[in-house]
Amino acid sequence: EVQLVESGGGLVQPGGSLRLSCAASGFTFSSYWMHWVRQAPGKGLVWVSRINSDGSSTSYADSVKGRFTISRDNAKNTLYLQMNSLRAEDTAVYYCARDGRPPYCSSTSCYARNWFDPWGQGTLVTVSS
Amino acid sequence: DIQMTQSPSTLSASVGDRVTITCRASQSISSWLAWYQQKPGKAPKLLIYKASSLESGVPSRFSGSGSGTEFTLTISSLQPDDFATYYCQQYNSFVSFGQGTKLEIK
Numbered sequence: 001e002v003q004l005v006e007s008g009g010g011l012v013q014p015g016g017s018l019r020l021s022c023a024a025s026g027f028t029f030s031s032y033w034m035h036w037v038r039q040a041p042g043k044g045l046v047w048v049s050r051i052n053s054d055g056s057s058t059s060y061a062d063s064v065k066g067r068f069t070i071s072r073d074n075a076k077n078t079l080y081l082q083m084n085s086l087r088a089e090d091t092a093v094y095y096c097a098r099d100g101r102p103p104y105c106s107s108t109s110c111y112a113r114n115w116f117d118p119w120g121q122g123t124l125v126t127v128s129s
Numbered sequence: 130d131i132q133m134t135q136s137p138s139t140l141s142a143s144v145g146d147r148v149t150i151t152c153r154a155s156q157s158i159s160s161w162l163a164w165y166q167q168k169p170g171k172a173p174k175l176l177i178y179k180a181s182s183l184e185s186g187v188p189s190r191f192s193g194s195g196s197g198t199e200f201t202l203t204i205s206s207l208q209p210d211d212f213a214t215y216y217c218q219q220y221n222s223f224v225s226f227g228q229g230t231k232l233e234i235k
Contacts, residue, residue, distance in 0.1 A: 035224075045165075045173065045216055047224035059223070095172055100163075114220035115163040117184060119172035 002026040002118055004096050009123030016086050016127070022079040022096030022120055030054070030074040033099035033112040036081050037119075038092035048094070049081065050112060053103060064090075086127045093122040131155055131219050135227035141235040146207045150230045152200045152217035161221040164193055164202045167229075168213045176215075177202065207232075 008020040022034070036048040049060045049070040058070050069082040079096050097116035104111045132155040142148050152162065160180040165173035175184045177193035180200055190205040204211055212234050217227040 044229050045167075045218070045226040047226070100175065100178055113178075114161075114224055115175065115178045115218065116165075116173075117175035117178075119174070121172055 002098070004098065004118060004120035006094065006096055006120045006123040009094065009125045011126045011128065012086055013129050014087060014127055017082070017084045018086065018125060020081040020083070020094055020096075020123055020125070022081075024077045024079065024098070027098070029072075029077040031102050033103055034070075034072060034079045035097045035099065035116055036070060036079075037095045037097055037116065038090075039095070039122075040089075040092045043092075046092075050099075050114075051079070052110065052112070083125070086125075088127050091125060091127050093124050095122045096120045131158060131222050131225050133217055133219055133225050133227040135215075135217055135230045137230060138228065139231045139233060141233045142207055143235045144207050144209055146235075148204050148207060148232065150202045150215055150217075150232075152195075152202070152227050154198045154200075154219055154221075157197045158219045158221035160196045161219060162193070162195070162200050163218045163220065164191075165216045165218065166211075166213045167216065173216065 003025045005023045012018050035050045038048050051058045051070045055072045067085045071080045097119045100113045100115040100117045134153045136151045162180045164177040167173040176187050181193045192203045194201050214229045214231045216229050
């Protein structure tokens, strides 16, 4: 069974840091792009970041660029999100999600599908003093 | 940035009803659209990708259509398990989601 399990959420003061983890199982983790998506309480879904299969390429939403860093350890089947300089508006449930299929690869590059399946259960990050 | 607008924001319906949710993109996204279902306190679940491709294991009462800027998600005969919030998501240019449509029991 494909499974994603997030951990590392909690209460942090504004300006603080937190590292989220997402443990993957049931599939070949190193073959998939991975994503983080967040959802503020009572609000909609917002894409945060993505990383390619080998960790060499990353992208971020403008709202977190320069503050968050996505990474992965394919030997440990684990995805990470390092969050620094946290703000109240970063308060949300953070979901990790797998790219829907293995990447499409041409002769020169590989591309994410950019739709998400499955998702983890989420971990709550609360930024408050 | 591509903006996604869903309508209605809330929809009241009864078991057995046929319902349609609309998603409009601020510019053409070809068929690069997915639909998700989310229940309270749970993670989203993929229903449809590439506008009309039904994900494996998703009941056939769900269907998607559209291309360009206008898309629809249709549930042919509502079941009790279908009352949830539905989100569309474009992936033509990075990623953005609609604001969600809450499907309530009438």
